[in-house]
Amino acid sequence: MPHTRLALALLIALAGPAQALILDAAPNKVFTSASAEAAFEGAASLTANDTQTAVIEYPGLPGGAAAGVALRPFSGAAKDQASGSLAISFLGGAGALADSFSFTFSGTVSAESALAAPGDPASARVTLQGAMFFYLDPLFTGLPAGSLLGSLRVDGLRTALPYESFSMTLSDETAGTSSLLTPGGPGADLPLLMGHGYSVTAAYTMAVPHGIDPDFALVLGGTAALQPVPEPNSGWLALLGLAWLASRRRPC
Structure with a gap:
């Protein structure tokens, strides 16, 4: 019997966007990957980075990956720091509720007195990137491959503030289609088809002089929802009723 909510299974090895590999028989799993990089860029540059991956075994419970870094230059005032973190969460819905996911970016980028080396007025930058991968397994749900199960939806993103840039991408890895969301632009819907693998990626950069x-x-998020079952139209019901009555009046 088909499940009444999205049955998500882990999709993709984390080898890179062009190396996607759908894994076999892995129901109810979601792969996540989060990376963070902080840097002072000047005559003498400093960089630190971190990457974390996680598998969400049970989408009915909160889970995900988080990465963060902090960086100070060799010399300068106390404000000389570049730090940031990214947390990814996935929460499976119950009953009529949609599954939900989010990417939470936060940090401080200070180049107020940034001196990566004496006399070097460096700029500062924090870059955060995250991804989620899952697969809709026909064997697990009992639905035929290619059938429409629901939609992956993200509302339009807010406009970018000075010195920041960010984006989200929804991708059907099996069909090779994707939707890119940018600051101030419209939202996007991506059909969820059985037997297809999907990825959601998000990126954020704050770079200051x-x-x-x-x-x-910044929090970027969306939902993975079942396809709503349309209610019967009253006009069609009336026509069906008349057709039934006409069939009853036919001679045997």
Whole structure:
């Protein structure tokens, strides 16, 4: 009997966007990957980075990956820091509720007095990237491959603030189609088909010149929802009723 909610299974090895590999017989799993990089860029540059991956075994419970880094230059004032973190979560819905996912970006990028080396007014940058991968397994749900199960939806993103850039991409890895969402643009819907693998990726960058020191915070998210079953149209019901009555009046 088909399940009443999305049955998500892990999709893709984390070898890169062109190396996707759908894994066999892995129901109810979601792969996540989060990476963070902080840097001061000047005559003497500094960089630190971190990457974390996780498998969400049970989408009915919160889970995901988180990565974060902090960086200070060799010398300079206390504000000289570039730090950021990304947390990815996935929560399976119950009953009529849709599954939901989110990418939470946060940090501080300060180049107020950034001196990666004496006399070097460096700029500062934090880059955060995350991805989620899953597969809709026909063997697990009992539905035929290619049947429409629902939709992957993200609302339109807010406009970007000064010095920041971000985006989200929804991809059907099996069909080779994708939708790119950028700041201030419209949302996107991607059909969820049985037997197809999907990825959701998100990226954020805050890059400031010397003399700027903003904090930042942004949550990007969306839902994976079942296809709603249309209610019968009253007009069609009336026509069906008349047809039934006409069939009853036919001579045997």
